[in-house]
Amino acid sequence: MGDLWECLIVDLTDSGLVESYQETLTQIPEEFSLNVVTDEATALVAMEAGGVVLMVILAEEYSPDVESLLQGYQSKVGCLPDFQAIVCEDAGPRFMVSVFEFGVEQFWPKTEWVERFTELLDRTRETLLDSETTESKTLKVLKSIRQADQEEIIAGQAALEELATYDYRAAMARGRAFEATSNLVEAEAAFSQSKNLNSMCRSADSQLAEVMMVNGKTDEALAIYSKLEKSNPRNASRKAALACIYVEKGDHEMAKKFLKEANALSPKGSKVQEAKAQYYLGTGDMGKAFKLLDQLDEVGPHFAAKLNELGVRLSQAGKGKSALALYQKAHKVVRPELRYKISMNAALACRRLKSYEMALKYLKRCQKEYGKRFEKLDKIEVNLKALISQAAKAGDKQAG
Amino acid sequence: MANIATGLTQHTVVIVVDKRERGLGMQSLLQRAGYRTLLALSLYDALQFVSQEMPHLVVCESTLSDGSVAALYDRLQHHQLLSLTPIIALVMKKTREEVEMVRQRQFAGFLLGGNNFDTKAFLVKVTEVVRTKSLVSPYLIDAVKLGDHTKFAMSMEATVVGQNSGQVLVKSAMEIDPSANLLCVPQDQSYPPAIFKMASNRPVEDGYCNSFPLERVVGKGRLWLEKLPEADMNGSAEAEEEEARVLYYDPNPKRFEEFAEVFKGYDIDLQHAPNIQRAVSYLKQKASSFQCVYLHELSTTGADIQWKELYSQMSVGDRPPSIIGTSACALKSNDPDVQYIQKPFGLGVFLDMIRSASANSAMSRSSVELGSSGVLANYMAQCSLLALDETGGILEVRLPLLENSRICLESPLLKGLWGGENSVRIVSVKKLEGKADTWQVRFEAIAPGMSKTKYWEKIVKGLEGVLVEPEPETTEEESAEDLDMQSA
Numbered sequence: 001m002g003d004l005w006e007c008l009i010v011d012l013t014d015s016g017l018v019e020s021y022q023e024t025l026t027q028i029p030e031e032f033s034l035n036v037v038t039d040e041a042t043a044l045v046a047m048e049a050g051g052v053v054l055m056v057i058l059a060e061e062y063s064p065d066v067e068s069l070l071q072g073y074q075s076k077v078g079c080l081p082d083f084q085a086i087v088c089e090d091a092g093p094r095f096m097v098s099v100f101e102f103g104v105e106q107f108w109p110k111t112e113w114v115e116r117f118t119e120l121l122d123r124t125r126e127t128l129l130d131s132e133t134t135e136s137k138t139l140k141v142l143k144s145i146r147q148a149d150q151e152e153i154i155a156g157q158a159a160l161e162e163l164a165t166y167d168y169r170a171a172m173a174r175g176r177a178f179e180a181t182s183n184l185v186e187a188e189a190a191f192s193q194s195k196n197l198n199s200m201c202r203s204a205d206s207q208l209a210e211v212m213m214v215n216g217k218t219d220e221a222l223a224i225y226s227k228l229e230k231s232n233p234r235n236a237s238r239k240a241a242l243a244c245i246y247v248e249k250g251d252h253e254m255a256k257k258f259l260k261e262a263n264a265l266s267p268k269g270s271k272v273q274e275a276k277a278q279y280y281l282g283t284g285d286m287g288k289a290f291k292l293l294d295q296l297d298e299v300g301p302h303f304a305a306k307l308n309e310l311g312v313r314l315s316q317a318g319k320g321k322s323a324l325a326l327y328q329k330a331h332k333v334v335r336p337e338l339r340y341k342i343s344m345n346a347a348l349a350c351r352r353l354k355s356y357e358m359a360l361k362y363l364k365r366c367q368k369e370y371g372k373r374f375e376k377l378d379k380i381e382v383n384l385k386a387l388i389s390q391a392a393k394a395g396d397k398q399a400g
Numbered sequence: 401m402a403n404i405a406t407g408l409t410q411h412t413v414v415i416v417v418d419k420r421e422r423g424l425g426m427q428s429l430l431q432r433a434g435y436r437t438l439l440a441l442s443l444y445d446a447l448q449f450v451s452q453e454m455p456h457l458v459v460c461e462s463t464l465s466d467g468s469v470a471a472l473y474d475r476l477q478h479h480q481l482l483s484l485t486p487i488i489a490l491v492m493k494k495t496r497e498e499v500e501m502v503r504q505r506q507f508a509g510f511l512l513g514g515n516n517f518d519t520k521a522f523l524v525k526v527t528e529v530v531r532t533k534s535l536v537s538p539y540l541i542d543a544v545k546l547g548d549h550t551k552f553a554m555s556m557e558a559t560v561v562g563q564n565s566g567q568v569l570v571k572s573a574m575e576i577d578p579s580a581n582l583l584c585v586p587q588d589q590s591y592p593p594a595i596f597k598m599a600s601n602r603p604v605e606d607g608y609c610n611s612f613p614l615e616r617v618v619g620k621g622r623l624w625l626e627k628l629p630e631a632d633m634n635g636s637a638e639a640e641e642e643e644a645r646v647l648y649y650d651p652n653p654k655r656f657e658e659f660a661e662v663f664k665g666y667d668i669d670l671q672h673a674p675n676i677q678r679a680v681s682y683l684k685q686k687a688s689s690f691q692c693v694y695l696h697e698l699s700t701t702g703a704d705i706q707w708k709e710l711y712s713q714m715s716v717g718d719r720p721p722s723i724i725g726t727s728a729c730a731l732k733s734n735d736p737d738v739q740y741i742q743k744p745f746g747l748g749v750f751l752d753m754i755r756s757a758s759a760n761s762a763m764s765r766s767s768v769e770l771g772s773s774g775v776l777a778n779y780m781a782q783c784s785l786l787a788l789d790e791t792g793g794i795l796e797v798r799l800p801l802l803e804n805s806r807i808c809l810e811s812p813l814l815k816g817l818w819g820g821e822n823s824v825r826i827v828s829v830k831k832l833e834g835k836a837d838t839w840q841v842r843f844e845a846i847a848p849g850m851s852k853t854k855y856w857e858k859i860v861k862g863l864e865g866v867l868v869e870p871e872p873e874t875t876e877e878e879s880a881e882d883l884d885m886q887s888a
Contacts, residue, residue, distance in 0.1 A: 091744035093658035105746025112729060119837045166622040197622075198615050200748050231665020 004033040005128060006051040007121065010043045011036065011058040012065055017087070018058065021114045028118075029125050040065040047076040050146055053139065054124055056108075056117060058087040062098040064266040067236065070102040071270070075298075075335075078142040079172040079203055080135055081105060083124060087113040097232045101202045134163050138173040145180045148336040150371040153177050157186075164190060168197035172204055179211060179301055180337035187211045202228060209241065213302045218248050236266035240275035244302065247275075247282035255279055274299050278306060293329045304334040304341070311345050320353040340369035347380060356388045402543065402786040404794055405830035408842040409536050412436045412453055413526065416446040416460035416472065418492075422513075426459065429519055430526065443467030447475060450482055454790040454852040456537055457530055458487045461513055462498045470501045481856060486533040488525060490517070508533050537789035539856060545867040550785045552811040554797070558584065558610070561774035562631040565759040567611040568596070569631055572779065574805035575601040576610045577732070578739055578753075581799060584621065586777040594621025596779075598749070600721075600756040601736050602763065611760060613752045624775075631763075644668045644758050645689060647720065649679040650696035666751060676703045680710055687714065691758035693722040711738075721757040723750075729831070732802075785811070790856045792824055792844040800839050801826050807843070817862040818845055 007028065011018045018025070018036050028034055033051070037043050046052055055073050059066050066086075073084060081103035088095070091107050099105075108116045127135045141156030157177045163170035175190035191208035194201060209224040222245050225238055232238075239262035246255035259279055262272045273296055280289035299307075307330040314323035327346040331339055347362035363381055367373055413435045417423035423439045430437050438453060440446040443466045450458060460469040469489045476482045489502050490513030502510050508529045511522055543550040558572035576582060576599035585593040596612040603609075617625055646663070648670040650656045660670045671690065673679035679695070680703070698704050711719060712735070721737045731740040741753060786794040801807065808822045809815075815822045824843040832838040846855045 086744075088744055092655060093662050093747075096745075096747040096750075097662045100747040103748075105748045107744035107746055109727065109742070109744060115834060119835070123837075162620075166620055167618065200615065200751065231662060233661075 003051055005031055005053040005124070006033050006035055006046065007054040007056070007117075008043055008046055008052045009034065009036045009056045009058070010040070010069055011038050012040070012063070013058045013060055014038075015058070015110075017110060017113075024114050025117075028121055031125055031128075032121060040068050043069055044072045044076075047072050048146075050076075050143055052077055053083060053128065054120065055084045056087060056113075056120075057085070058113075060088055061092070062095045064236070064269055067098065067266065067269065070099060070104060071237070074102055074203060076142070076146060078138040078176075079103060079169050079201075080138060081169075083120075083135070085113075085116065085120065094234060098235065100200075101206075101232065101235055101238075103201055103203050134160075134167045134170045134173075137163065138169055141173050141177050145176060145335075145337050148180075148339065148369055148371065150181060150337075153180050153337065157181070164193060166197065168194040168201050168204060171197060172201075172207065175204075175207060175211070180335075182338075182341065184211055184215050184301075188215055188217075202232075206238065206241070210300055210302055213241075213245065213248065214305045218245055221245055222249075234265060236262045236269045237271040239265065240269070240271040243275045244278050247279050250282075252279075252283060255282070270297055271300075274303050278303055281306065281310060290326075290329060293333060296333045298335055299333045301335075301338065304330070304338045307334070308341055308345055311342075311349065315345075315349040315352050320349050323349040324353075336369075340366045343369055344377065344380070347384075351380070351384060351387070354387075354391075356384050356391065359384050360388075402794075402796075403832075404536055404786060405832055405840045406535070408794060408828050408830050408840055409456070409789075410434065410436050410828070411456040411530050412438065413457045413459060414438045414440055414446060414449045414453065414455040416440045416443070416458060416464065416469075418461055418464050422461070422517075425519075426522070429523060433523060433527075435526075441465070443471055443475075446472055450476065450485060451479075451853050452851055454482070454537075454539060454856060455485065457508070457526065457533070458485055459490065459526065460487055461490045462492050462501065468501065469507075470505060473505045473507065481539065481853060481860065484538040486529055486538055488529055490514075536787055536794060539790045541788045541863070541867070543785045543787055543793075545869065546785065546788075546813070546863075547866075547868045549811060549813040549866070552783065552785070552809060552814075553780050554783045554795070554807045554809050555585075555778040555780045556805070556807050558777050558779050559774040560584070560586070560625070560628065560777055561609075563614060563625070563628045564611075564631045564763060565755070566614050567756060567759050568614050568617065568625050568628065570596075570610045570612070570777075571604065571607060571774070572610055573607040574807075575599075575608050575736065575802045576779070577800035577802055579800055583780045584777050585780050586621070586775050588775065591624050591775055591777075592620035594619040594625060598752055598756065600739070600753075600760050602760050603736060609763075611756055611763075613756060616752065644691045644754065645671060646754060647671050647673060647679060647682050647690040647693040648696075649673040649676060649694070651675060652696070655696070662747070668751075668754065676707050680707050683707070683710055683714075683719070687719055690720040691761050692754050693720050694725070694754070695722060696725045698724050698726075721761050723753050723757060732800075783809070785809075785814075786840065788859065790852045791846045792827070792842065795841050795843060796832070797839050797841060798837055800831070801829055801841050803827065803829055809843075813866065814845070817859055821845075821847075 009018055025034055035046055037046065057066060057069055084104045085106035085108050086099060086104065087108045087110060089110055127133050130136060137159050141153065141160065144152030144156055157174055160170045160174040164174045171190050171194035175187045175194060178187035178190055188208065188211045191204055191211055194204035195208055198204065205224050205228055209221040212221040225242050225245065228238055239258045243255045243258035243262060246258060259275055262275060266272055273292060277289050277292040277296065280292065307326065311323045311326045314326060324346060327342050327349065331342045334342060343362050343366035347359040347366060350359035350362060363377060367377060413430055415423050415426050415437055420441060427437045427439055438449050440449050443464050446460065460472055462469050469487065473487055476485055486508035489507045489510040491498050491502060491510055492514040494512065509525050511525055556572060556574055558570045560568065560570050562569050578599050580599060582596045583593055584596050595618040597616040598613055600611050601608045614625060644667065646668055648656060648659065651674060653674060656672045663670055671682065673682055698707065711722065716737060719737065723739050723741055725743050726740045727743050729742060733740060739753060741750065781797060781799050784796045786796055803826055805826050806823055807826065809824060824845045826841050827844050828842045830840050832840055846852065
């Protein structure tokens with residue numbers, strides 16, 4: 001048997017509920033391992049490690065920590081709402097609607113949570129032992145995205161093709177796989193397919209809007225976010241996304257308004273910080289933007305595209321060193337599967353600076369991050385080698 | 401022996417007395433405690449009843465007009481099947497003769513009858529004997545003895561007839577529990593199967609219309625389900641266009657405001673009733689203007705009874721379907737218009753319930769034509785046979801089934817025993833304690849009017865050569881001994 005499937009229990013309540021069931025909880029099927037944590041940061045580290053399959057959150061109300069956990073699960077594990085649950089006494093409408101942003105619908109009463117957990121383990125075991133299920137394939141493709149294994153990601157896209165015609169979760173995972181290989185047109189189509197298969201899947205809507213922004217369809221993205229905003233006007237991430245759209249549209253007043261609202265809801269939220277940085281970049285306040293970049297953990301595809309775009313602009317304007325400084329910061333915050341692009345752009349900036357050896361080093365990193373060579377990389381390398389050889393000849397001539 | 405839930409079987413007790421008056425008292429006492437009872441006034445009647453009914457217990461007075469409890473015992477002992485029937489002897493006179501008669505036979509218990517009859521002790525004794533001798537039935541065959549024949553599929557015939565307002569419509573002979581996840585396998589294999597969830601039911605001619613939200617369907621079958629034709633709505637197409645209006649009873653105004661805000665985003669308008677009296681008044685005056693009712697809580701006391709009475713008096717087409725919030729697990733309603741939702745619940749589930757209820761309500765009002773054509777299919781699920789008894793047996797299933805529904809058991813062994821038939825009726829359903837998704841159901845396979853003894857004789861005969869004796873469980877001590885022997 002391979003790696004164990006990790007069940008993450010995040011107790012944000014200090015109620016001692018987990019301790020009191022310690023004995024029962026340790027008797028889980030042998031395919032699983034149990035990880036009980038009491039804070040969001042440790043939970044995110046566990047998810048980053050890649051083994052998490054199930055997540056159960058014990059929380060009495062919705063909080064930025066709960067949001068961060070659900071966000072973390074979605075981006076690091078996948079869109080698998082059935083593998084997540086909330087344990088609480090009474091969920092108010094705002095709690096319900098907030099977790100529903102991530103598709104999560106399982107609320108377990110405290111008196112029954114261990115029973116339900118055991119049942120979920122059995123169901124999950126049954127599902128994951130079959131490698132052909134949507135859940136197995138989603139976990140696999142998301143894992144390959146986390147590992148930035150481009151070949152596996154492409155294989156995952158193909159493996160999910162048929163499932164994605166009738167299962168919104170498969171379509172979502174496929175969209176993520178296309179996004180990770182920068183095939184943003186296909187990504188948009190896949191997220192749109194997911195949304196059509198499950199009109200209530202808010203995550204599909206949000207992902208679709210985000211990729212539309214990258215594809216320059218700002219108005220369409222705005223329409224989607226505005227509709228979502230109607231049913232839940234208390235989502236910090238969406239308000240942050242709306243702020244970014246208005247930055248894009250040059251409407252800084254509206255951007256500021258949404259940023260303020262997002263900040264009030266979740267001042268430390270990663271999406272809010274990202275939107276702030278984007279706002280500063282948009283308004284030309286580079287100093288503040290760079291400072292914020294240092295505090296970010298991981299940014300979405302839209303911001304990653306913005307950083308690349310800005311770097312290219314700086315490089316083209318002859319500010320190669322600034323571009324390289326930006327790429328250095330950007331490389332730390334973009335998702336692993338998108339880092340190769342930053343490295344490639346850094347190589348091109350070095351080329352413009354005539355720092356060819358450095359450019360080759362960046363290209364090497366790019367290849368490593370992508371997992372293999374690709375056409376564009378080959379072309380740049382050929383060009384760089386020619387330039388190095390030309391420079392060497394010119395040097396010889398000068399010496400001669 | 402499998403762990404079988406208590407309360408699955410309604411036990412039958414035959415009371416044999418010399419004087420009717422004494423029997424009536426016992427009968428009423430046992431009926432109040434949930435037993436089915438039969439009263440025999442002679443040994444002859446008692447033997448008739450026992451052979452017809454195969455009771456789970458016989459309570460018999462020591463002396464009868466045409467015999468005695470000893471005679472009853474001796475006669476049953478000579479019968480291969482009925483010898484297992486437990487008997488409680490009621491000693492009437494406590495004479496040496498009577499005491500000796502009881503002592504010489506292995507009765508399941510004995511009590512003082514006549515003037516010394518103690519009702520409390522009687523009830524305790526009956527409960528104790530039933531629990532130890534016939535928890536399910538004294539004739540029970542543990543499925544362990546059936547070897548590999550205990551796991552098989554169960555199926556129910558259904559016809560997928562169309563869709564309406566995002567609901568897949570299926571005609572079947574049974575109601576489907578809303579919490580069941582059901583595999584639907586079309587008989588034409590060119591249609592792939594699908595898993596249906598979140599059923600709602602509406603009685604129609606010849607059975608039920610089971611509706612399932614299309615967006616909740618899982619599996620490749622969704623591809624053909626999406627292409628199903630829309631069912632005919634007789635003259636109320638505008639009903640689909642309307643914004644759903646829900647009568648919402650909740651004493652907590654803050655919660656109402658929050659729900660109203662959320663639901664507005666889903667085009668659902670809530671009419672708040674802050675108390676049950678107001679809800680009652682809305683129902684009286686404007687029932688037809690609501691597609692659905694949600695009651696955040698409903699007790700069995702005070703004004704809540706008023707609601708229940710009013711609602712049950714209204715005819716099905718005139719009242720909106722209702723959803724009741726509860727903290728109880730797996731609560732079921734006998735009224736097809738009433739559904740329970742366990743709190744806390746997820747938003748999507750709640751929205752789907754409201755939409756399904758509204759769609760069903762609209763379909764009821766416009767008398768949707770379901771037609772008889774469609775895709776013939778079977779609802780299928782895996783089950784485990786726990787035991788067989790004198791009328792049927794006990795199954796363990798991973799989905800809740802509804803009482804009185806009929807299912808087919810796809811077991812070659814059982815089909816053979818039942819002469820090619822495999823349709824059974826669900827008699828009772830219990831959720832297994834400590835398991836969130838396991839139910840046990842008792843079914844009856846005996847044909848109507850058939851003698852239980854004849855049925856059971858046939859089963860026992862059919863099982864000859866099939867039954868295997870389970871190997872005794874090895875205890876730790878025995879294992880240790882084995883090890884000692886090996887080392888020696």
